[in-house]
Structure formats: C-alpha cells, structure tokens
Amino acid sequence: xxxxxxFLQGNDVCVEAAIxxxxxxxxxxxxxxxxxxxxxxxxxxxxxxGKFIQMEDEIASMCAIIGASLTGxxxxxxxxGPGFSLKQEAIGYAVMAEIPCVIVNVQRGGPSTGMPTxxxxxxxxxxxxxxxxxxxxxxxxxxxxxxxxxxxVEAFNLAETYRTPVILLFDEVIGHMRERLIMPEPGxxxxxxxxxxxxxxxxxxxxYLPRDDGRLPMSDFGGVHRFNVTGLVHDMWGFPSNNPNxxxxxxxxxxxKIENHVSEIAKVxxxxxxxxxxxxISYGSPARSARHVVExxxxxxxxxGLLELQTLWPFPAEKVRDLCSKAKYILVVELNMGQIMQxxxxxxxxxxxxxxxxxxxxxxxxxxxxxxxxxxxxxxxx
Amino acid sequence: MAVRDYIRERFMxxxxxxxxxxxxxxxxxxxAVENLGLRKNDIIMxxxxxxxxxxxxxxxFHTLHTLHGRALAxxxxxKLGRPDLHIIVPMGDGDATAIGGNHFIHAARRNIxxxxxIMNNRIYGMTGGQYSPLSGYGRMATTAPYGNIDxxxxxxxxxxxxxxxxxxxxxxxHAHDMVTIxxxxxxxxxxxxxxxxxxxxxxxxxKNKLGDAVEMMKSYQKGTTPxxxxxxxxxxxxxxxxxxxxxxxxxxxxxxxxIIQKVKGEKQR
Amino acid sequence: MxxxxxxxxxxxxxxxSKNKIFIEIRRDWCKGCGICVAFCPKKVLELDEHxxxxxxxxxxxxxCGFCELHCPDMAIELILIQEGTK
Ligand SMILES: Cc1ncc(C[n+]2csc(CCOP(=O)(O)OP(=O)(O)O)c2C)c(N)n1
Ligand code: SF4
Ligand code: SF4
Ligand code: SF4
Numbered sequence: 179x180x181x182x183x184x185f186l187q188g189n190d191v192c193v194e195a196a197i198x199x200x201x202x203x204x205x206x207x208x209x210x211x212x213x214x215x216x217x218x219x220x221x222x223x224x225x226x227x228g229k230f231i232q233m234e235d236e237i238a239s240m241c242a243i244i245g246a247s248l249t250g251x252x253x254x255x256x257x258x259g260p261g262f263s264l265k266q267e268a269i270g271y272a273v274m275a276e277i278p279c280v281i282v283n284v285q286r287g288g289p290s291t292g293m294p295t296x297x298x299x300x301x302x303x304x305x306x307x308x309x310x311x312x313x314x315x316x317x318x319x320x321x322x323x324x325x326x327x328x329x330x331v332e333a334f335n336l337a338e339t340y341r342t343p344v345i346l347l348f349d350e351v352i353g354h355m356r357e358r359l360i361m362p363e364p365g366x367x368x369x370x371x372x373x374x375x376x377x378x379x380x381x382x383x384x385x386y387l388p389r390d391d392g393r394l395p396m397s398d399f400g401g402v403h404r405f406n407v408t409g410l411v412h413d414m415w416g417f418p419s420n421n422p423n424x425x426x427x428x429x430x431x432x433x434x435k436i437e438n439h440v441s442e443i444a445k446v447x448x449x450x451x452x453x454x455x456x457x458x459i460s461y462g463s464p465a466r467s468a469r470h471v472v473e474x475x476x477x478x479x480x481x482x483g484l485l486e487l488q489t490l491w492p493f494p495a496e497k498v499r500d501l502c503s504k505a506k507y508i509l510v511v512e513l514n515m516g517q518i519m520q521x522x523x524x525x526x527x528x529x530x531x532x533x534x535x536x537x538x539x540x541x542x543x544x545x546x547x548x549x550x551x552x553x554x555x556x557x558x559x560x
Numbered sequence: 561m562a563v564r565d566y567i568r569e570r571f572m573x574x575x576x577x578x579x580x581x582x583x584x585x586x587x588x589x590x591x592a593v594e595n596l597g598l599r600k601n602d603i604i605m606x607x608x609x610x611x612x613x614x615x616x617x618x619x620x621f622h623t624l625h626t627l628h629g630r631a632l633a634x635x636x637x638x639k640l641g642r643p644d645l646h647i648i649v650p651m652g653d654g655d656a657t658a659i660g661g662n663h664f665i666h667a668a669r670r671n672i673x674x675x676x677x678i679m680n681n682r683i684y685g686m687t688g689g690q691y692s693p694l695s696g697y698g699r700m701a702t703t704a705p706y707g708n709i710d711x712x713x714x715x716x717x718x719x720x721x722x723x724x725x726x727x728x729x730x731x732x733x734h735a736h737d738m739v740t741i742x743x744x745x746x747x748x749x750x751x752x753x754x755x756x757x758x759x760x761x762x763x764x765x766x767k768n769k770l771g772d773a774v775e776m777m778k779s780y781q782k783g784t785t786p787x788x789x790x791x792x793x794x795x796x797x798x799x800x801x802x803x804x805x806x807x808x809x810x811x812x813x814x815x816x817x818x819i820i821q822k823v824k825g826e827k828q829r
Numbered sequence: 830m831x832x833x834x835x836x837x838x839x840x841x842x843x844x845x846s847k848n849k850i851f852i853e854i855r856r857d858w859c860k861g862c863g864i865c866v867a868f869c870p871k872k873v874l875e876l877d878e879h880x881x882x883x884x885x886x887x888x889x890x891x892x893c894g895f896c897e898l899h900c901p902d903m904a905i906e907l908i909l910i911q912e913g914t915k
Contacts, residue, residue, distance in 0.1 A: 203641065224819050224820045224823050225823050225824060225826070229640045229820075231816075233633065233666075234662050237633065238636070241630045242633055242637035242640075244634060244637060245633075245634040245638035245641065246637035246641045249638055249641025249642045250641065251641050253637070268630065271626065399604070399622055399641075400604050400622050400641070400645050402601070404621060405622070406617060406624075407623070407624045407625065408624075410625070417571070417617060418625075562906075564906070567903065572858055572902075573858045573860065573902055574902065576901065577860075578860035578861055578862040579863070579901060582901070583903070584900075586901075586903070587898060587899070587901065591898065732899070733899075735899050739898070772863070773863070774862075774864055777899075
C-alpha cells in the first residue's frame, strides 16, 4: 500500500495527529497563530463522533477539557501566548488532580499581545513554571511536520501514562509553514490508552493510590465508582487533607512520577555529535536553520554537531551533559533571551563555554545569523 | 433512602459555622434528590471554591471540587462527556457572579443541561467577609469599611436575560419550597438557575448588624413574597420568590448530538 | 448507620394516627444555632446547658418537619415507626 502524502500547515498536522491518537474532545478559543487547529477540529471532531466546543475564553476551555477528560475522553486545547497565560491556574489543577490532557501553545511574540503573527519561543519557562507551586510538567516541541505528528501522538501517550497535562510548545513558523507529511498508517505509531481500574463496582476504589510502578488506574468519572476530585491536597480517596505526611507524599509523587522518568520521557535527536568540536543545541523551527548550518559545515569538514531537543521539560540535563562533554563550545539557538541556554549552562560541566544565538524581533533566525555568531565565538578563541 | 445515606458521614460535622444557610441548602437538596428517586450514581456535582463549594465534599455523589469561579466551565466538559447524567453545580454568589460571571452567562446562553444553585449570602464567606457583586449599595464588608458603593446584580434578571430556561429564587427559610423548586430545576432539560438567599451570620450578618441566623431567616420570611403577590404591589421593596422562567429551548448537548448524526456519514473533503 | 456520641431520642405520639414518631437529635452534629428551637411552632425543642438542641416537650410535636428540613447540620431526624413493627 502506498502511503498517503499530504501537504499541510503544521497546525493541520497537529490536528491530524491528535485524531490519529484518538482525541474526542476539544475546547478552545480562537487566537493567532493557533486558530487553524481550533477550526479544523470544529470540522473534524463531529465526523468522528467526538465533541468540539468554542468556550467563552481560554480559562473555560482549559477547565472544560479537564472535565471531559475525567469522564474518559481524550481531551485537548490549543492556544497562543495570551491564552496560555489564562490557562495556567487550570493547568495546575490538572497537575494536582492528575488529569490527562494535551495543551498546544503555538508560540507568538510576547509579552502581552506582543507580535501576534510573528514567531517566538518566549514561553519555554512559562510552560515550565507558569502555574504556581512546585510541580513537574511535560513539554515537547518539534521542528518539522513529521515530528509534529509523532510528537503530538506522543503527547497523548504521555498524558495517559503519567496522568498529567502535557504541553506541546510549537511556534508560529511550524504552525503556519506548509510541508510534506507522510501520513503514518493506523497502528504504525503505538497508542497508549488510559489505564483503567480493575476494582469492581461496590468495592472501595482509591483514585489516588498509585500502584507500585507509580501509575494510577483511573475510573471514568460518573461511572461505577463514586469519588471526589479536588485541587486541594488530598488523600488516596481524593478527599482534602491537611495532614503534613499526606501533603509531603503527594508532592513527592507528583514531581517524582515525571522527574524520575526523564530518561523514558525526554527525547532528543543527535546529528554528528560523536566527534563534534562545536555543538548547536536547538529546538522547534530554529533547529531547521541550525541543522542547515551543521550539514553545510560538515560538507567542508568542519566538526559541528546538532543536538535537537524534542522534550524541553523535564529537561534532559544528564543527556545534554554527556553529549556535550567533549565539545569546545556549545551554541544554543533559540527565539528568546536564553531560556533554554540557562538550562544548558546548569547542565554542562563548564557553563563558560555555552553561548547563545537568538532573535527576539519576531523574525526567524537564519543559517547566516547562526554562522555569524559562530564566527564571533571563534574570534574569542574557543 | 434515609437522608443520611446521601452524606459522607465521616466528614461530619461539617465545617460551616453554626446557623450557616449553606447547610440548609445541602439538607434541602438531598431531599429533592431523594424525592426524585435518583440514584447517587446518577448525579455529578461540580463546585468551585468558597464555603458554598465545600458542599461537594459532604455529598456522596460523583463530586468534583474545582477552581474559584470555574465550576460551570468544568461542568460543561463533564456534561459533554456524560450527557446522560444530572449535573448539579452549587456556587457562592462571588463564585458565580464575580470571578465566574462570564462562565455563568455563557452557560446560560448555551442552555446546557445542568442545575446551577447559587447560594447567595451576599458576601465572600470563605475569605472572611469581603463584598461581593450581591452585597448591595450601602452594605458593610471588610473591603467596604465605609459602606459599599457597588451596585448589586439581580441574579434572576441576569440569568433570565442570559438565556437560562429555568430561573427561580427561594430562601433558606422557605426550605419546603426549595425542595420543590430544586426537583423541578433538576429534571428541567436545559440550564436551570436557582438562587437561594442563604445566611452568612458570621460575616454578612455581623458586619451589617442583622442578628444571628434565626434573625436573618426571619428577614427572609418577612422580606420576600411569592411572585406577583398583592404584598409586592403594596411594598415594592419585597423580594419576589418562586419560579420566574420555565421554558423549552434547544439544549446544547442534544443539539451537538444532532450535528454528529448529521455529519458522521458525510464524505470527507 | 453508626452514631458516634450520645444521641437523644424522645417519642411523640401523633394524635391522628397510630404511627409513632421519634425525634432524633445527633448531639455531635448539632452546633446549637437555635434555628430549630426558634421556628418550632409548638416549642418542642430547647437549647440545653451545652448549647445543643434537646427535646423538652415531645407531646406537642405535630411532625410538621420544619426542624428536620431547616437544620443546617442535618442533626435532626424524624423517624416514623409504623405501629406493629417495633
Ligand atoms: C483565583 C482565586 N481568587 C481568589 C480566591 C480566594 N477566594 C476563595 S473563596 C473566595 C470567595 C468566596 O465567596 P463566595 O463565592 O461568595 O462563596 P462563600 O464562601 O460566601 O460561600 C475567594 C475570593 C481563590 N481561591 N482563587
Ligand atoms: S463564613 Fe459565612 S458562609 Fe462561610 S461557613 Fe461561616 S456562615 Fe457560612
Ligand atoms: S437547627 Fe440543628 S444545629 Fe441548629 S440547634 Fe437545632 S439541631 Fe442544632
Ligand atoms: S417536627 Fe415541627 S413540631 Fe415537631 S419538633 Fe420539629 S418543628 Fe417542632
């Protein structure tokens, strides 16, 4: 069978992937540059028997997907900066109450209304720390449409595996760029379905008692088990508790279930790293330019490599340290003022050899931009 | 079933202050559910944050305790996931009409099938007595130490004009009426709003020198009158209670189901 | 149903039928707000020295149900006992 080849915008690819992953509930509010996701799902979901609702704002959209997910639906929302800010309180709720859901943020320039039609990666730290309180979160990104597809499916898989919100941090260039997509066949990418409890009706069910492997079997809300769900610190039945031991245990569980699985969760792509003197670290659309530079230099025998991050949070610090241990310099290429560069500095042995190639003017970073910075770095004798 | 069978007894006595009207709403709601013969598994209760919102912890339904003001937004997702179940959304007046005001009017506009119970004590109880959009001009609150200059909403008018298809008002003194109204609200297919005047003796009562719970309930007895009564004509200051709106309009989940049926078979582009 | 703490029971005879009514007050749930006492049309209830509702005049009870429905703490239950089942 020949594979179906589509030519689509990144936003459309994200929708196709979500449908492939089995999304059957979407709530959202239009915002540039994520609107195409909202529109396409409005059209596609009812065809598949799923449900779409345009809510009154992004807060409501986030809350609605949490409610729907609890009842057993694979749920998702999509937005950009201003809407992402509005969702933060409810994202924290999904973290605390351990409700699987996927949040797409097609990044644009900020702060505030910023540059609605321009590219940026300014929300990396907001994805990590946007909601209040200590917590862990999963955030992924992609630099091309094949990866947008795979990453979106993976986001649903991770949300179900770890019972957590997963953030897909795309950017305006990826969202609006048109590119080829080889449509994966059904079954080609494995899907992880929700782990449901085997506890029988009428038996005491503990919605918040993790199994030995840390996973929490769910019971569809409104089904055979009656339980309580709250954003307050809660015991294994989901009832509020002020007990310091319970609070401590819950906080550790919420963070450990993700941070202790960095190696399983976090994905990177490695290009020519084995012998690289200089390593570019990039993600999202800038990784395209970075890769271009690397391929080009390699043709001339220059030992440059690229480490493309596909998972931003939890940050794969150990992997970055190992892969960069022999590099003379590391250049982080991103469209913000160094949000991932700071993480790289924390991760590597010598933060002095970490540099930044960035743009914050709403334009795309070109291979020439990157080459110019490399020249500057080399002028410093590194 | 005995009334206590609906309560999660291990959490009793509840956290509400002596004489708090929210307890009477809970008491009454249980009886409405019992009279309707609903099973505990038939009901999903979604609340926000506030003294009122703590009701979800005590009732043995499927219970979802969410964020301040957002209960209706969560409930919308829940209802689309389980359109077959009864959704009851108890809220405080601040919860429903201040921080949650936007969700409130839009849920009403959509006419999505759920029952919003607004436990209106005209103050922020949980945070200690700040004024709410229902406190009223000239009333006292910790954040209105010189008297409140905010005008109040009329929840009935608000719900009505926003499109709710069942709108009623009652008080904790009129608990017998409340049982009947809640029964009708729960079975009504569409967005139902029941405003309950519910005393907060601890803050609203004390700040405004209205006496204890008993005195406040007496003021509900004397200060309200059935819709369209002669008393209202003589004394326009009386607050009307009863069912203001009860009408049939297309319900959101039913309409969405129709869309699914319509487009499911259609050819893809 | 488990009842923790002391629960006071008193009987009152319904005049018009052969049914018996128990008024049960769960003292550990009662917060002494006085709503039942103030609104009982027959002055059946009073607050005792511990500020808990107690039954002082059971014979007068007409089983109107006001106290049961208006108790914010669900501390009052009217229990109907059919004659012959006891
Ligand atoms: C986003 C947010 N803002 C503020 C609060 C603090 N807060 C908790 S309850 C409440 C008001 C409660 O008043 P109301 O909704 O009228 O309910 P009541 O307690 O009177 O029953 C406030 C302001 C919060 N929890 N979340
Ligand atoms: S503060 Fe007011 S609303 Fe809150 S429990 Fe006490 S009386 Fe009730
Ligand atoms: S109404 Fe209830 S809580 Fe109040 S005094 Fe009577 S029994 Fe006690
Ligand atoms: S049932 Fe009526 S008469 Fe009897 S004690 Fe209660 S309020 Fe009084």
